[in-house]
Amino acid sequence: MKGKATSFDIAYLAGVSQSTVSRALRDSPAVNQETKDKIFAIAKQLNYKVDKNASNLRKQTTGTLALLLFEDPTVDESQINPFFLAMLGSITRACSQRGHDLLVSFQQLSNDWHADYEDSKKADGIILLGYGDYKDYEEKLNTLLAQQTHFVCWGAEVQGHPEFTIRSNNLQGGKLAGQHLLQQGRKRFAFIGNASDNSPEFLARYQGMVHALAQAGIAENTVAQLDAISTEQAGFDAINQLHAQGKSFDALFCASDLIAIGAIRALQKKGLKVPEDVAVVGFDDIPVASFSSPALTTIQQNTSLAGEMLVVNLLKLINHQAVELTEIQPKIIIRQSSGAAER
Amino acid sequence: MKGKATSFDIAYLAGVSQSTVSRALRDSPAVNQETKDKIFAIAKQLNYKVDKNASNLRKQTTGTLALLLFEDPTVDESQINPFFLAMLGSITRACSQRGHDLLVSFQQLSNDWHADYEDSKKADGIILLGYGDYKDYEEKLNTLLAQQTHFVCWGAEVQGHPEFTIRSNNLQGGKLAGQHLLQQGRKRFAFIGNASDNSPEFLARYQGMVHALAQAGIAENTVAQLDAISTEQAGFDAINQLHAQGKSFDALFCASDLIAIGAIRALQKKGLKVPEDVAVVGFDDIPVASFSSPALTTIQQNTSLAGEMLVVNLLKLINHQAVELTEIQPKIIIRQSSGAAER
DNA sequence: CTGAAAGCGCTTACAG
DNA sequence: CTGAAAGCGCTTACAG
Known part of the structure; x- marks a missing residue:
């Protein structure tokens, strides 16, 4: 034959x-x-x-989901955020458990990717995953909506369609960080990370912390906040900028672990001790977190459940089943950087 | 409409x-x-x-490559080796630059995946990427060969088909590590990592170091070697075992960064200083390497070029063009753990 | 330069 | 329980 x-x-x-x-x-x-x-x-x-091509053509489906990973265009492509890589692992597993294949693509936001996958019958739906300026891709989301593409989105809420979103409870995560730092007796707070509508996840983390502080009688206007995207470099630079502004603080909450690691480096370079002089808490619990020096206290996102929910909800949408906004509860992982744990 | x-x-x-x-x-x-x-x-x-399904069916191609990532079954699925994740990034990019999609799958070696992708017309060829016991999957490779599936393999050589392999020059990498440690004045060497045919990459790294030592008049039988898979835990355990065996050394070369990081932890826990008491060199240059404490001197694999070559060679094979064994030159990255670099 | 036609390998009403 | 037939949406000889 x-x-x-x-x-x-x-x-x-x-x-x-x-x-x-x-x-x-x-x-x-x-x-x-x-x-x-x-x-x-x-x-x-x-x-x-x-033959999948023949059977898909006939059935008018694909049995495939597409994952679009994107980051700030400023980020080096070879250095993908470890948090998203962890998500990638759990998404892959969730897909294969359900007999679906996963098509992976790393995109810059500037690319014109919208809907390509579903229109060209390469995938039944799309999973959107990334940090970056939310306002920048809102327009693209609207295109997806208009074309009735099936998609789910990690983190940010789609205007008018909360059901397309799966995210960590970022507000709660921020509260946990704030409460923990308060418990260490800290009073003067700083936050590094974009805190505007453009970065809804970071903003919620900031607001969560502010909420915790308010309950302890600490006013938001005493908090030093500086924008930063999720890279070590941005964290490093932010510390220098805060110091140049004459800001002083003994508690620092960073919107991501990468920011926190860069910030710790900058603090140490200035001769400040972590956690003695500044207690630091990050967000994500990426693998590096436990290896930084000191080991990083952080808010852990459950990537395993997150990946699963993204796949589950997307498949429901594809099958015209009802879904709703899904929030995953974060957890604080206490290590040395916040001054609470000993080796 | x-x-x-x-x-x-x-x-x-x-x-x-x-x-x-x-x-x-x-x-x-x-x-x-x-x-x-x-x-x-x-x-x-x-x-x-x-419609890709229709056009692929007609053209009898797919425009898609499949990436199979596998690791030792003992490794937690959620903790994928960062080195492979970096490779994933570059493979994705190389694919999209050439107008191909990438199907990603994380597999345990025990799964019966061989050839599924190409036979079912989901992909034109397969990229195999992973550590693990080479002997375990040799049989699967033979099945792929028998079915004339197009594939390329990272690291290990396919018996009788060196042209299917893309890898770092592991021997050279080992030499660089050995020479560097010798330059630091170290004389008593240890190596942690599987050094047998079952792990051809690790074995070549070991042999490279041994080669460098031989040139300096240090005999292989003075080297303490202990098997370990590529995890921190294995590195940690290996140090304890070496010490239990009464082995003493002032230079340690680990087959991967993860092993090195675990080993450094174990050394420090025993009160030994790195690099003062033991100079340590890893392999891979994963992102964590620069954040470990002390920062890890390591042999960097060029993941960007590696991913590109995997894709390029696979596409050549698919198009019935000649390819040959491709070796990528590693580079030593000197940081604190080997005692050569200062902050 | 353009059109009519065959056919890629399936799935699934329809008929029995 | 099984078969004959249509058709999914393309690409590509073949003919003009």
């Missing part, structure tokens, strides 16, 4: 019609068990696999 | 045949420019995208 076997080859060998082969292979109850057995045996022997 | 537009819709609106539309959309030189312009305009307006 030349080339790959087709269902016609099996039909010929089994002495049945091709329709019957097709039914048998999908285990249709309308096929005699003996016939099935014979067909399965032949299929196995020929190492037959259903 | 209901549903997605097809080439027939465009043909109708443009007043030409569907064949002409198909040709025009692929920019065939056999189509009048005016006709093309008209067709492009209509296609754009309808937001038309070629």
Whole structure:
């Protein structure tokens, strides 16, 4: 036999019609068990696999989900945020458990990717994952909406469609960080990370902390806040800028672990001790967090559940089932950088 | 118009045949420019995208590559080796630059994945990436060979088919590590990592170091070597075991950064100073390496070039072009853990 | 330069 | 329980 076997080859060998082969292979109850057995045996022997292109074309589906990972264009492409890589792992697993394939693409926001996947029948839906300026891609989201593309979005809420979003409870995460730093007896707070509508996740983390401080009688206007995207460099620079502004603080909450690690470096370079002089809390619990020096206290996002929920909700949307905004509860992981844990 | 537009819709609106539309959309030189312009305009307006399932079915290709990432089954699935994640990034980019999609799958070696992708026409070829016991998957590689699946393999050589392999020059990497440690005046060496045919990459790193030592008159039998898979835990345990065996050394080369980081922890826990008491060199240059304490001297693998070569060579194989074993030159990155660099 | 037609390998009403 | 037939949306010889 030349080339790959087709269902016609099996039909010929089994002495049945091709329709019957097709039914048998999908285990249709309308096929005699003996016939099935014979067909399965032949299929196995020929190492037959259903041609996905043909079956998808006929069924008008793909059995594939697309993952679009994007970051700030300023970030070096080779240095993908470790948090998203962890998500990638859990998304892959969640997909394969449900018999779906995962198409992966790293995009800059500037690219014109919207809807390509679904329109060209490469995927049944899209998972959007990334940090970056939310306002920048809101327009793209609207295009997706207009084209009725199926998608879910990590973190940011889609205007008018909260049900497309899966995210950590960032507000709660910020509260946990604030409360923990307060418990360490700290009074003068700083926050590094974009705190505007452009970065809704970071903003919620900031607001959560502010909320915790308010309950302890600390006013928001005493908090030093500086914008930063999620890179070590941005964290490093932010510290220098805060110092140049003459800001002083003994508690620092960073919107991501990468920012925190860069910030700690800058603090140490200035001769300040972490946690003695400044207690630091990060966000994400990326693998590096436990290896930084001192080990980083941080708010852990449950990437395993997050990836699962993204896939589950997207599949529901594809199947026209109802979904709603899904929030995942974060957890504080206490290590040395906040002054609470000993080795 | 209901549903997605097809080439027939465009043909109708443009007043030409569907064949002409198909040709025009692929920019065939056999189509009048005016006709093309008209067709492009209509296609754009309808937001038309070629149906990949249909075109792939007809062309009998997929325009997709599959990446199979696997690790030792003992490794927690959520904690994928950062080195492979970096590779994933560069592979994705290399694929999209060449107009290919990338299907990603994380597999345990125990799974029965061989050839599924290509047989079911989901991918034109497979990229294999992972650590793990080489002997364990040799059999699977043979199945792929027998089925004439197109594939390339990172690291390990496929018996009789060196051209399917892309890898770092691990021998050279080992030499660099050995030479560097010698330059620091170290004399008593240890190596942590599997050094057998089952882990050809680690073995070559070990042999490279041994080679460098031999040139300095240090015999292989003075070297303490202990097997370990590529995890921090394995590195941590290995140090304890070496000490239990009464081995003493002032230079340690680890087959991977993760091993090195675990080893450094264990050394420090025993009150030994790195690099003063033991100079440590790792392998990979994963992002954590620069954040460990002390920062890790390591052999950097060029993941950007590696990912590119995997894709380039696989595409060549698919197109029946000749390829040969591709080796990428590693580079030593000197930081604090080896005692050579100051802050 | 353009069109009519075949066919890629399936799935699934329809008929028996 | 099974078969004959249509059709998913393309690409590409073939003919003009």
